[in-house]
Amino acid sequence: MRLRKKSNINEKIIKFNDIIINADTDINDANKGHWRNLWVNSVDSADSVSNADRHLFIELGTGKGDFISQTAELNKNIYFLGLEMESTVLYAAAKKIREKDLTNVRLLIFDINNIEDIFDENEVDRIYINFCDPWPKKRHAKRRLTHIRFLDKYRRILVPNGEIHFKTDNRGLFDFSLEQFELANLNVSDITYDLHADNLAGNVETEYEKKFSSLGVPICRCVVKF
Ligand SMILES: C[S@@+](CC[C@H](N)C(=O)[O-])C[C@H]1O[C@@H](n2cnc3c(N)ncnc32)[C@H](O)[C@@H]1O
Numbered sequence: 769m770r771l772r773k774k775s776n777i778n779e780k781i782i783k784f785n786d787i788i789i790n791a792d793t794d795i796n797d798a799n800k801g802h803w804r805n806l807w808v809n810s811v812d813s814a815d816s817v818s819n820a821d822r823h824l825f826i827e828l829g830t831g832k833g834d835f836i837s838q839t840a841e842l843n844k845n846i847y848f849l850g851l852e853m854e855s856t857v858l859y860a861a862a863k864k865i866r867e868k869d870l871t872n873v874r875l876l877i878f879d880i881n882n883i884e885d886i887f888d889e890n891e892v893d894r895i896y897i898n899f900c901d902p903w904p905k906k907r908h909a910k911r912r913l914t915h916i917r918f919l920d921k922y923r924r925i926l927v928p929n930g931e932i933h934f935k936t937d938n939r940g941l942f943d944f945s946l947e948q949f950e951l952a953n954l955n956v957s958d959i960t961y962d963l964h965a966d967n968l969a970g971n972v973e974t975e976y977e978k979k980f981s982s983l984g985v986p987i988c989r990c991v992v993k994f
Contacts, residue, residue, distance in 0.1 A: 777855050784862035788855075791878040791886065801888030806874060807847055815845060822847055826887075827896040828880050828913055833861020835898055835974040840865070840873040842972070848873040851880055880913065887925035895922055897934045899976035902941040914945035919952040923994055932992040935963065937980035942988035955993040962986040 781788055789795060804819050823846045827836050830850030840848045852858045858875050865873055900913040910917055936942050949956050960966045964981050981987055
């Protein structure tokens with residue numbers, strides 16, 4: 769049964785091979801340090817910024833793509849890569865990107881644990897971490913995407929002064945993350961424990977954000993500078 773489900777999704781994904789990149793089959797060492805080349809000659813720009821100087825923002829655990837598709841639509845002069853290991857949800861994200869006819873965003877079927885294998889030093893300008901899995905058991909703390917183990921990986925791939933924009937509904941994960949940012953000597957700003965009450969201008973909601981805020985759960989957010 770599971771096999772049939774998997775082969776169905778693979779067939780569907782092939783129709784989106786201009787948007788979805790499968791890390792297992794479609795990328796190699798040549799991509800590392802050269803992700804912006806995906807967009808050479810493909811993004812219309814009214815400004816004079818060269819391809820190499822254009823910002824590259826990535827989202828970890830893109831899910832069904834509400835956030836990345838809307839954020840990329842609002843920022844067409846920035847390149848976006850969404851990293852997600854579940855091809856079924858990424859298919860939903862790809863549909864949204866095609867509907868909006870966006871050329872500045874691609875989706876990568878990829879396990880974030882190996883992030884430093886595919887990005888070079890100083891290659892990424894900003895990382896979005898939206899509602900990552902909280903891994904509530906203490907013995908699983910190392911799997912949280914804001915654990916210092918991951919922060920060391922992000923430090924390698926981010927430009928100096930690069931940023932993480934982090935949102936979660938999970939107060940325990942948020943407090944843990946603030947401790948990890950301090951442990952890593954990082955500068956944290958824009959901390960809020962109730963993003964929606966604060967009415968942050970330009971906030972783009974994710975699927976999980978909509979779900980939890982509609983249940984009355986306050987959303988925590990902060991910006992971390994490297
Ligand atoms: C809780 S969901 C949040 C989805 C979306 N960001 C949102 O806010 O609606 C977390 C997502 O991260 C993905 N994910 C978790 N661990 C991952 C990993 N190691 N590599 C890639 N994706 C991962 C999951 O498959 C899932 O789609």
